[in-house]
Amino acid sequence: MTETRAGPASRFAPSPTGRLHxxxxxxxxxxxxxxREIGGRFVLRIEDIDTERCRPAFEAAxxxxxxWLGLEWETPVRRQSEHLDDYAAAxxxxxxxxxxxxxxxxxxxxxxxxxxxxHGRVAAYVGAPLPADEEARRLAAGxxxxxxxxxxxxxxxxxxxxxxxxxxxxxxxPEGQTGPQRARPELAGDVILARKDLGVAYHLAVVVxxxxxxISHVVRGEDLFEAxxxxxLLQALLGLPTPIYRHHRLLLGPDGKRxxxxxxxxxxxxxxxxxxxxxxLRAELGFS
Numbered sequence: 001m002t003e004t005r006a007g008p009a010s011r012f013a014p015s016p017t018g019r020l021h022x023x024x025x026x027x028x029x030x031x032x033x034x035x036r037e038i039g040g041r042f043v044l045r046i047e048d049i050d051t052e053r054c055r056p057a058f059e060a061a062x063x064x065x066x067x068w069l070g071l072e073w074e075t076p077v078r079r080q081s082e083h084l085d086d087y088a089a090a091x092x093x094x095x096x097x098x099x100x101x102x103x104x105x106x107x108x109x110x111x112x113x114x115x116x117x118x119h120g121r122v123a124a125y126v127g128a129p130l131p132a133d134e135e136a137r138r139l140a141a142g143x144x145x146x147x148x149x150x151x152x153x154x155x156x157x158x159x160x161x162x163x164x165x166x167x168x169x170x171x172x173x174p175e176g177q178t179g180p181q182r183a184r185p186e187l188a189g190d191v192i193l194a195r196k197d198l199g200v201a202y203h204l205a206v207v208v209x210x211x212x213x214x215i216s217h218v219v220r221g222e223d224l225f226e227a228x229x230x231x232x233l234l235q236a237l238l239g240l241p242t243p244i245y246r247h248h249r250l251l252l253g254p255d256g257k258r259x260x261x262x263x264x265x266x267x268x269x270x271x272x273x274x275x276x277x278x279x280x281l282r283a284e285l286g287f288s
Contacts, residue, residue: 005074008040008216010246012066012073013206015047016058019267020065022285023221023251029287030248031219032071043213044073048081049200065268069278078213080205087200090208090238091147091193099153099237100193101129102145104138124189126151146201148190154233167232170217171246173225185233187226207231211240222247251285 012028014020035042044066048054059079066073080087094100105113110125127148130138138145155162165183172178193204206227210218225247235242271281282288 005041005214007214008038009043009214010034010038010040010217010219011043011045011210011213011215012071012219013045013047013209014062015050015053016055016062017050017053018058019061019269021267022271022281025065025069025268025281026251026285027219027221027248028066028069028071029282029285030246033287034217034219034246038217040216041214042071042073043215044071044077045209045213046077046079047202047205048079049202049205051081054081061269065272068268068272069282078209080200080209083209084199086208086212087194087205090204091200094149094193094237095147097153097157097237099150099157100147101127101150102135102139103127103148103190103192104130104135104143104145124187126189128152145196146192147194149193149230149234151186151190154185154237158236161236162233165232165236167228167242168244169225169228169247170244171219171248172222173247174222177225181228183229183232185229188230191230203227203230203234207234207238207240210243211235211238215243217246218243219246219248221250223250 010031012031014024014028032042046059046062048059063077091100103110105127113127114125125148129135129150158165162185165185167181167183169178169181173181191203192201194200209215225245228245232242234240268281272278
């Protein structure tokens, strides 16, 4: 388990599933700028729990690109794949309190359940544990399952504190949200925290990592603003500190779409190879 270091800190946490592009550079530089504003530490974390898509070559490229941009970070770098025991321990704490349950439904079945929900309900999945005998039969058959956070059990565990959960946003959410915000984990429903074949899912890993690394300011794109709601709930259930959040705007390409790996956005390696200097790119992105 990583020791929590003293003092404020922000972080940049890419996944090594492809090469970095302008959007990643903007996010990393925004995190560095936040680090300077708070007089804190800059932390780089490699979020590599997606074993099918993550590649060591992409991680090496991330380090190369960030060094080219002129960034410096704490070492050693935390790689999620090396800390699965930390996430398993957090999941076990939730399981022991009856806050998670095994869900054997396929993605198609979950979507069908959402579609059948009463009119006006939020389009999020809310389920329930199977009867003990049925769960035992499914487990004996070796079927796949996911561990889901039970929103109903979480609400019961926290009582009135559930509706009082809040966080502070110092950037701007996708609808201009800024300042104190009420957390609304009910919008996410019963989210997946882990799968049978994968020790952890995004929400749980991020919450555990941020706490262990002493991250006081989470800096990331506004597309992840909605993730705060369930992450704030997990922080409350696990007794973890709540960072201050700064969600920044997303860079858009000439077509008006945000830069994305899946769309084969121009990479930082391409930009570097074209003769553009790191100083010029930083200036283009608004950082001197």
